[in-house]
Amino acid sequence: MITALTIKNYALIEKLSIDFSKGFSILTGETGAGKSIILGAIGLVLGKRADLSSLKNKEEKCIIEAQFDISKYNLKPFFETNDLDFEEETIIRREILPSGKSRAFINDSPVNLQELQELSDFLIDIHSQQQTQELSDEKVQFQIIDAIAQNYETIADYQVLLKTYKSDKAKLNTLLKKQSDSVKEHEYNSYLLKELTEAKLKIGEQEELEEEFEKLNNVEVIKESIDKSLALANEEQFGVFHNLNEIKTALQKIAAFSQEYDSFFTRISSIAIEFDDFSKEIESVSEKLINDPTRLEMINQKLQIIYNLQKKHQVNSVAELLSIQSDLELSVSELENIEDEIAKYTELLDSKKLQLDELASTIHGNREKAIPDLSRDLVAILSTLGMPNSQFKITLLPSDTFFENGKDELQFLFSANKGSDFGLLKKVASGGEMSRIMLAVKAILAKFSKLPTLIFDEIDTGVSGEIAIRMGEIMKEMSQTMQIFAITHLPQIAAKGDAHFKVSKTIVGEDTQSELRLLSADERVVEIAQMLSGSIVSDSALNHAKALLN
Known part of the structure; x- marks a missing residue:
């Protein structure tokens, strides 16, 4: 999990240093206060590309440093493979120089962005509104089903074999073409x-x-x-x-x-x-x-x-x-020997095809077993999120084609109301429904994922009231096994956090600066009251905020 973040000379932030704890953390702030800046800084640490526009002062370098506790996540093999020093408290640092060049370090060892991105895949998942829309993508739907089906190791073996199969098939096609062209x-x-x-x-x-x-x-x-x-x-x-x-x-x-x-x-x-x-x-x-x-x-x-x-x-x-x-x-x-080569590759491909078919069959079988569980759990969670009549029709369609993840095509259909026809998610689900479906998916995947940290960026879009309370409770439940951050505008969700950070923007002379700080218990009451009633805080809003926190 991420335990500390330090930012210098990035966007509207001159200097910032903050510590994080496990459990459920909330980030709030007015629109434009700088919440996206914090996410952008974390994104740079995770290996996203940078440019000079990131620098607040163009004459000085930008430094973003994040500390992670990785003691429980079996990442030592990654460090050994990449010839890096393994530390249970690992520090990742990105530097953006005034020249436009950037550098990355893991425990003070220089690394390239690819290595940084590979490590980040084990550390943090930032869930944005864009990801919610990606839920309609077949590739993402397969990833959800395969996580529950525990197919990843089998798919990895399948992909290694498929790569050699495609390579051998290309060689065979070259030989056949050469034979045809050379008669x-x-x-x-x-x-x-x-x-x-x-x-x-x-x-x-x-x-x-x-x-x-x-x-x-x-x-x-x-x-x-x-x-x-x-x-x-x-x-x-x-x-x-x-x-x-x-x-x-x-x-x-x-x-x-x-x-x-x-x-x-x-x-x-x-x-x-x-x-x-x-x-x-x-x-x-x-x-x-x-x-x-x-x-x-x-x-x-x-x-x-x-x-x-x-x-x-x-x-x-x-x-x-x-x-x-x-x-x-x-x-x-x-040319006389080409027939022997063709025979050799044909036999080899037949053998690999049999192996691929066996692996694809295993993948398909695991998916078939996982789909009823996924549908049942999604319906159960969505029922508590104000969608009691939601239904899923998830169907695997066997194919003769070797895809990157097996030989299945997928129909992931959804109906939100009784009597409604099933349809594709992106066509039949509203923005609020998509947010709730994505939260349900993340809640289910949390049981199977070993990912230390998950950041929800305004997943509460289109919901309010009791539904927001239940969304907060689900994120709270997820935080029992992983570190959860929620960037939210809803007081019902903000009140569920173990820690509450506020992003604010101030004007100092001719300069605008963003800052992030941990709220005390009293400050948290006021912040939630303001989220309820606006900048003028009434007694009823304060009492409502205290009730939510309790």
Whole structure:
């Protein structure tokens, strides 16, 4: 529960510090006095977004700090999950800087708004008039029924499974679309792959074939040149080899005369040896040269295959063709394996669908059991609130669709009077009736909720007299198990509180300020008397106020 609230430089509040107790607390004040400011400040602590308009003095930062006693609410796991220090007296602080930036802290540890909002869901429920209208929303109606049916854990399991089911279904749909879209592409890719595979390409093969082609295609010219070279080399009287030997013999005669001549002899000897090797090598090549038209044609055909493939795929090398072949193999393989993937996901989805159906069936069964209890309790409470003929017709309509909370659709119909037709709440219930229905709902949920604090913001709209007294009694009963705040204009409700706070607005010089303070017993009598009779308090109003308080 909230035990203290401190506000600095927020809206019309310059500085405020107030303590709260358990039980039933009342907040009253004239219209415009600042009750909504207090709620706005609490809303900021709970993680609502802020802006510079919140600052009273635009040159200074705004600080809102709330202290909560969370010792009985099993929130330690939340703090451990979010790496926060757990304190039984937890302090939440929001700061809004003149720059427009805001900061949030839990027990002095910086947090983001999402973490703050997650924690606030365990701390306070602020019931506004807008929430009363939301009672007509099917989602809210389901939340009411599921709270009574104690479905939350089952729904949480269902939602986790539904998330993976939807993800797997999306993957399956992607595979099916890919399979459908790729049939023609698959056939074409398979054709291209077959062409490349049958070509039996190898790295470096093109260069080797082109070289061999040039040799075979020019074999006669090559042989003629080599034979001529051999003839010039080996001609008996004027051949190169004969002349080299003559030079070698001449130099050998003078080699002993100087180191320089010996060097000449050594070099010509090496040349003679090298030339001998060269002569033997080209002679060997000459012997191997043959005119092979069959081999030439075969090479030409293979090269034409390579050239055609390169032109088709717009590349310049066998290496690039092999890379394309590898990609096509992968693509064709993937498409061939897609049926296995589709079968796998289909089987997986069938299994998850069965599990979802089982969970949805459990959720439905729990709702069916809870609905009669909810209808009975609502009718009983509304009877005491001046609606003795109210009736509810709550029907679950099974669906084949997996919704976020099960497979049910809901008809939540209401009739306020005997003989009246049932209709949707928002169409057949007046504002005062909606307020009483919402209070009845909150009173029932209080038995199932572990929420520490509930704030009613003018839930008494459209009621008065004995009905207001009974509404106050119901809130008083609720405060036995949780902390209740009621912002009200009705003295009958205000008199039921354990503590009474008044919001007032004063003018100091040129400045308007709001303040909140706890009323003493005597001040409380006067405040309720003023709520009964206006600013001029009569003796009868004072006596009436005392009677209400007693």
